[in-house]
Amino acid sequence: MANTFINRHGYLLIQLLVLFGLLLLLCQPLAWDIELPVQFWVKQGILFALWVGLFYLNSHLLVPRLLFQNSIGGFAAAALGAVVFVVLAVVLVDSWLNLPELMHQAFNPDEEVSPTHKHKSSINPVIILATLLVLGISTTISVVQKWQIDTEVRQRLERQKISTELSFLKAQINPHFFFNTLHSIYALTMINIESSREALHTLSRMMRYVLYETQSGTTLLSKEIEFMQDYVNLMKLRLTEKVTVTFDKPTPIRDVPVAPMLFLPYVENAFKHGVSALLPSSIYIGIQQQGHVVELDVRNTLLPEKRMVLEESSGIGLANTSRRLDLLYPGQYTLAVTERTPENEYRVQLKLNVS
The missing domain is CATH 3.30.565.10 (Histidine kinase-like ATPase, C-terminal domain)
Known part of the structure; x- marks a missing residue:
């Protein structure tokens, strides 16, 4: 029981470290001397919350109820829908915070922006890849945890079976x-x-x-x-x-x-x-x-x-x-x-x- 407790909390630590690392990679500006707008960090916080929610939604709902029940098609459709939801949510957040124009100004402070020119939000392929990576890590860890639990159960049952059989033989x-x-x-x-x-x-x-x-x-x-x-x-x-x-x-x-x-x-x-x-x-x-x-x-x-x-x-x-x-x-x-x-x-x- 102690080993299971340590292993599960070890997995949780790995999960948080991976997500934090992804956040740092996506938050890293092209140049460290550029002052990013506050809206950028608001967006990254929202994105991080979406990833955390998606991570645990996948590990506690999609994987156990679909993948482990041999509904591979349903799991693939649900995972694809989750990716689309995150991407669309990021696009809406960009538009709501007017982030494309603010980021353009941050990286091009000397450029005059025409009132008629608007920087529209676009789909970032890096976010798609990162979201898929979050799903992949969540699925992998869930599968490994299930394999570990199933192995422990099998070993415990096998030990009980062997112990019972040996006691019977000795008797x-x-x-x-x-x-x-x-x-x-x-x-x-x-x-x-x-x-x-x-x-x-x-x-x-x-x-x-x-x-x-x-x-x-x-x-x-x-x-x-x-x-x-x-x-x-x-x-x-x-x-x-x-x-x-x-x-x-x-x-x-x-x-x-x-x-x-x-x-x-x-x-x-x-x-x-x-x-x-x-x-x-x-x-x-x-x-x-x-x-x-x-x-x-x-x-x-x-x-x-x-x-x-x-x-x-x-x-x-x-x-x-x-x-x-x-x-x-x-x-x-x-x-x-x-x-x-x-x-x-x-x-x-x-x-x-x-x-």
Whole structure:
């Protein structure tokens, strides 16, 4: 709002300066040592008032109601009529003030004027050009102001749309994960009380992160990795020894801001489709840093009874996460999905520029 206020008043200042400059140009005598009659300044004041009125009539009435309503012919006719009105008004003012004869005497003081000789008012082409210039400047500024306002409105609506969509996407975190984890922890209490306490503490830390740490637009990479580590640890509670899970993290971690819970769907997808209670399987999660580029590599074994369908993935979902990437990092990421590698794995590679 402050920028809009400054810009609009800046435009007003430019308008007044331009009109004042035009007045000075038309008021400048051919020789500075000539004493002009008072009627000349009266005419210039009237002309200046006509220009100011025409300027704001055009910017507040003709342009909004005709030009912006696609009535170009009507706008052209109204503008031409305004020019004709100003020119005729100047001619009438000249005649009323007897200005042609007074100006002739001012520039030719030694010339005797015959009583029968009258200097008639004529149309000044400079006034026509200046009036057209006033209309042009007024139209241009009005168009620029409208373009600026429309741009601000579009950007505000786009920000609101993106914010709403991102909030919706973040809210789609699969609640089944928490219920399933609680069920696993409950079963664990029958076997190992100490481990179940640690699992509950981990789950509470994750829920606290989801509820409080992800409210802003970004979080630190280290916190995101800690959240993913907690997720992996909890998921291991439900796995058998036939599943191998590897989580490679950068050492040391150089903290950079990232969108919260952006990597989790790919990890969640690997646990959903790459885990078997009967067959050996593996899940690999790797994060690397190269300057401002963060790379995520997630691989899981392809199982015969599992079918990789993006739309059916749990949690936020891979398709929705791609949408988040488009909204948050347009042109700043590359995402490669290999449905079957030579090692019979499903692989997701994400390179994200967080600069």
